[in-house]
Amino acid sequence: MEIFNNEKVYDFMGKRIPFLGLSAILLIASIFFLTTKGLNFGIDFAGGTIVQVKYDQKAPIDKIRDVLNDTEYKGSSITEFGSPQEVVIRITGSSSNLKNDIGDQMHKILDSTGNFEVRRVDMVGPKVGGELREKGIMALGLSLFVILIYVSFRFEWRFAVASILALAHDITIAMGAISLFSVEVNLDILAAILTLLGYSLNDTIIVFDRVREGIQSSKETELSSVVNESVSRTLSRTTLTSLTTFFVVVTLFAFGGEIIHGFAFTLVVGIIVGTYSSIFIAASFLVQLKFSVTNFRAKEADKLKRQKEKEKMRAMYEKGTV
The missing domain is CATH 3.30.70.3400 (Alpha-Beta Plaits)
Incomplete structure (x- = not known):
């Protein structure tokens, strides 16, 4: 099923500055609420x-x-x-x-x-609540660190930095919304934040995978053009996946009862922000980090050349000619 024409290329990167500006405003507002209003810790964390x-x-x-x-x-x-x-x-x-x-x-x-x-x-108890709060922050930090290592191995380091920046963008805005609406922060909210990490990372990885494929297959030398092409190809998939999840979470928010109200609210905000960042922000960070298409292609060609040489040496060894 296609919502958008896969043959059409949208100029996302041509408008990246306004979108980055919007994200900057949202981030500043979120940090303002977090520092002035703070979080409404529930008994899980405050005791x-x-x-x-x-x-x-x-x-x-x-x-x-x-x-x-x-x-x-x-x-x-x-x-x-x-x-x-x-x-x-x-x-x-x-x-x-x-x-x-x-x-x-x-x-x-x-x-x-x-x-x-x-x-x-x-x-x-207050002591137990403090320990839970510390372990929650540690779990969040370790998650981001492991994600950084994983993406660094799977992609080039600039992809890893861009993905971590996008995840930090999503979490900060979601936490800002939690602070603004005084949602009680408990273990359910922590679970929702960790769920958003995985959800947003999955979307970002799919976009970055398509960008990497586009760099190898496209004749374009400008990263912005490759990114526009790649994000346009994944636009229908990203939108459909997000809408499907969004409708389920909105149903939980509306009819799930007070117990999961905070959990569902966090997911609603996170899905909206995560989808927005996957389409407009993550790749924009990659462009801002001055990723070089030419250098990447040269590295990939050199890697392929060395792999072929190893295969050639192995074949010669197996035939007894070495």
Whole structure:
């Protein structure tokens, strides 16, 4: 199935400066939100306790807040969760006395607010949350490092640098959106970010593969022309793949419930940004890094020549002539 005419070559690189400018604006805005507003860490990373409560009728959030303000749980965050009957109470810090069941305590404290049941109690200590946060950052850093090594071996080093820059571009903008909309950052969000790394890298590798093939088969000597040709050939595939994934993730975001809301939101933003960067940004970085088509072809020709010489020597050895 083709959305775009594969025979037509679009001038992506001729417009790379405006697209790079747009990306620069998005990156600056994302960094601004991350440094000023920060991330809304959930209990997985910040430590604390979550109590999920379901009422028989609409949850009296104001009354719950007033009751809790007279207890040791003063200042707890109370938000609607999925339906008007259900709320989540987020308590900073964990219970100092593990012998006490927080679920039982909540039953006693909130008894005057109506008929309800405690559906879930999650507790993470501050030390454990800090360790999870450190390991999450380490996992992200190691992923980028391994990707850099992999792409360096598979392609030329400029391809690796361009792909890492594109991935950093995607992650930063996605994190900026998470900060802007105060999405709670937990292990699900970390999983979504790592998923986006793989998704965006896959798209970028396909584009770079086609660029490498284009360099070897095309008569063009300008990288911009080869990139335009290569990206145009993969445009239908990239668009169809992204749209298919996008519709699934939007469905999860709309109907999946509050539990996977943050995960789905991160994927929605990431797919949009990842598709945009695969088409307009990744190859633009390659052009900006002054990749030389002529030098690459010379290296490939020299590599092919040495390979043929080795095969010739092996054949002579097998025949006993060496």
